[in-house]
Amino acid sequence: MSFINYSSREINCKIVYYGPGLCGKTTNLQYIYNKTNPEAKGKMISLATETERTLFFDFLPLSLGEIRGFKTRFHLYTVPGQVFYDASRKLILKGVDGVVYVGDSQMERMEANIESLDNLRQNLQEQGYDLDKLPYVVQYNKRDLPNAIQMSELEEALNPTKVPSFEAVAPKGIGVFDTLKAVAKLVLTELRKGG
Amino acid sequence: MTQQLVMYEEELQQINSICEILHRDSNAKAVLVIDKNGQPIAQAGDTQQLDVTSLSSLTAGNVAATGGIAQLLAEREFAGQFHEGEKTNIHIKIVGERVILVVLFDERSSQGLVRLRVKKAATELTSVLETMIKKSASGSGSVFSEITDDDIDNLFND
Numbered sequence: 001m002s003f004i005n006y007s008s009r010e011i012n013c014k015i016v017y018y019g020p021g022l023c024g025k026t027t028n029l030q031y032i033y034n035k036t037n038p039e040a041k042g043k044m045i046s047l048a049t050e051t052e053r054t055l056f057f058d059f060l061p062l063s064l065g066e067i068r069g070f071k072t073r074f075h076l077y078t079v080p081g082q083v084f085y086d087a088s089r090k091l092i093l094k095g096v097d098g099v100v101y102v103g104d105s106q107m108e109r110m111e112a113n114i115e116s117l118d119n120l121r122q123n124l125q126e127q128g129y130d131l132d133k134l135p136y137v138v139q140y141n142k143r144d145l146p147n148a149i150q151m152s153e154l155e156e157a158l159n160p161t162k163v164p165s166f167e168a169v170a171p172k173g174i175g176v177f178d179t180l181k182a183v184a185k186l187v188l189t190e191l192r193k194g195g
Numbered sequence: 196m197t198q199q200l201v202m203y204e205e206e207l208q209q210i211n212s213i214c215e216i217l218h219r220d221s222n223a224k225a226v227l228v229i230d231k232n233g234q235p236i237a238q239a240g241d242t243q244q245l246d247v248t249s250l251s252s253l254t255a256g257n258v259a260a261t262g263g264i265a266q267l268l269a270e271r272e273f274a275g276q277f278h279e280g281e282k283t284n285i286h287i288k289i290v291g292e293r294v295i296l297v298v299l300f301d302e303r304s305s306q307g308l309v310r311l312r313v314k315k316a317a318t319e320l321t322s323v324l325e326t327m328i329k330k331s332a333s334g335s336g337s338v339f340s341e342i343t344d345d346d347i348d349n350l351f352n353d
Binding site for chain 1: 199200201202203204207208230231232233234236246248249252253256259260262263339340341342344346347348349350351
């Protein structure tokens with residue numbers, strides 16, 4: 001839920017990266033963190049297990065510049081993708097302003113993709129949100145892998161509502177900023193509507 | 196789904212003043228007010244050395260996780276938390292179901308004193324929050340209705 005501070009002239013928004021385990025949510029944030037000017041970012045926090053799997057969330061605060069004299073700050077969060085962390089995922093969706101769904105392009109991860117997407121919709125619903133009404137974009141990650149399936153198939157299975165979607169190779173940064181910009185734009189557009 | 200929070204000058208001043216009084220009266224190192232979603236709202240005391248943004252996000256995560264545990268135990272919420280460190284202790288309290296009041300203190304104060312002062316501050320904070328929520332409901336987004344597509348595009352021209 002965006003937080004508008006007229007006193008310090010700031011808009012704060014929360015964006016959540018969602019998707020199945022090992023799809024590259026944390027990698028997206030790491031790339032953004034590495035490529036952003038020091039003055040525009042805060043510390044990136046990863047609450048991860050010893051094997052670097054996300055345990056609770058990753059967090060990256062980002063300043064995108066000013067709009068009509070208001071500083072825009074985006075707080076990027078990832079959820080833990082593994083199925084059994086569902087209680088944690090629900091908590092992180094609280095107060096969300098925009099969602100990025102990161103899908104894994106590999107054939108063998110299709111079932112996990114679909115399960116995660118259903119889980120996203122369900123968890124949002126429990127909090128009173130409707131995925132179809134939220135600022136929402138889709139990213140197809142790992143496009144460089146030989147077992148990546150065709151875009152048309154991914155679109156059909158994972159993006160039935162035809163929201164903006166992006167091909168990505170997160171460790172190389174391909175598609176990472178395009179995805180972020182798209183969701184940030186949607187969030188600001190929603191704010192204009194008074195959402 | 197919670198409603199969007201809009202902060203105006205008047206309420207922020209009141210919240211700042213509550214923080215400063217609490218900081219002084221409880222002999223605390225620092226006092227923070229954080230939105231339950233992890234956004235820092237106000238602070239008082241020695242916050243120069245603190246990474247307030249990260250602290251806010253992690254505290255909110257902590258409170259959310261504790262809230263999840265409460266639900267599993269059929270409790271409405273655990274309104275307060277206390278963490279004891281070697282040098283710094285932290286007292287966390289949910290106020291008005293919407294914000295989190297955080298007090299960092301050391302050996303110059305005590306948990307009893309902090310709890311006592313927090314109780315008073317929480318009552319005052321609740322009343323300011325109620326005003327804030329009412330105002331948020333009536334006048335939100337007025338400035339932003341004038342934002343154009345160009346304004347948004349310009350943000351991303353790098």
